[in-house]
Amino acid sequence: MKVSLFITCMSDAIYPRVGEAMVRLLARYGVQLDFPKVQTCCGQPAFNSGYWEEARATAATILDAFEDSDFVISPSGSCTGMIHHYPKLFEKDPVQLERAKELQDKSYEFTQFLVNVLGVTDVGASFPHKVTYHPSCHGSRLLGVKEEPITLMKHVKGLELVPLPFAEDCCGFGGTFAVKMADISGAMVTEKADHVLESEAEVLVGLDMACLMNIGGNLRYRNEPVRVMHLAELLYEGVK
Known part of the structure; x- marks a missing residue:
């Protein structure tokens, strides 16, 4: 194929x-x-x-x-x-x-x-860190991607998956929304970053780099040491 x-x-x-x-x-x-x-x-x-x-x-x-x-x-x-x-x-x-x-x-x-499609739920990865997950709006709501990333993370050795408060809330990026309504976007991402810190996770993971860029930028601006990663990066780092 x-x-x-x-x-x-x-x-x-x-x-x-x-x-x-x-x-x-x-x-x-x-x-x-x-x-x-x-x-x-x-x-x-x-x-x-x-x-x-x-x-x-x-x-x-x-x-x-x-x-x-x-x-x-x-x-x-x-x-x-x-x-x-x-x-x-x-x-x-x-x-x-x-x-x-x-x-x-x-x-x-x-x-x-x-x-x-491939039927893979365990890639054999190890990642001994406390991780929280942000479900991006389009992936979770439009595509219905909900259990797949959770299943993959639950099979990663040593990974402690902690809940993200108000996880379903938008990060505020929304592409052109962040430009046209910068003040509202900024308030939304600040609230999202607050919830990431509330989780006490070492790592924030997601499936969309636009959202992760937005949240990660807010965390860096505040000098918060939370690592931000796409799930593919986390899985690959855990197996290589």
């Missing part, structure tokens, strides 16, 4: 180690990730801002990039979730609509693919 990596803008430009961790982890299970170089932004910033024509143009590039893939794997529930909006973008174009539905059906967030 041809499994392709949809790296997303944030991971590609700022956090490439997340993609590297995914590639190396999946290689342990015989999955050699293909990487179509033509891939670009998923179109979410334009879509959320009402620029649907521009979003359609970007989405069309993604449709072309992964046309021949059997599975498309991404380290972001947000960007994977955007692919689920493609049928709405192309509802008046029967040809592109069919392609959009096909891409939606074969696209998975990283933990979804690992647990639900």
Whole structure:
């Protein structure tokens, strides 16, 4: 089967180690990730801002990039979730609509693919630290990714998973929301960081680097020594 990596803008430009961790982890299970170089932004910033024509143009590039893939794997529930909006973008174009539905059906967030497709719940990792988990909005609400990351963490030797108070609350990033409504966004991420500190965790883990960047930036600004990691990074660090 041809499994392709949809790296997303944030991971590609700022956090490439997340993609590297995914590639190396999946290689342990015989999955050699293909990487179509033509891939670009998923179109979410334009879509959320009402620029649907521009979003359609970007989405069309993604449709072309992964046309021949059997599975498309991404380290972001947000960007994977955007692919689920493609049928709405192309509802008046029967040809592109069919392609959009096909891409939606074969696209998975990283933990979804690992647990639900490969059937892997224990990667054999060890990570002796106190960890709390932030369930990003799009991954948990739009894609329904809830148990998969918890299952993976519960099988990590030495990892103490502690609850994050008000975990379902948004971190305040929301892409363009953080720019257009900076004061509200800042208040939301400060509250989220307060809850992370309340958990007394050493490490904050999540599935979306945009959210983790936002929370991590607030924690660093306050000189708080909480380590912030994508779950793929944690798992790979635990097995290498």
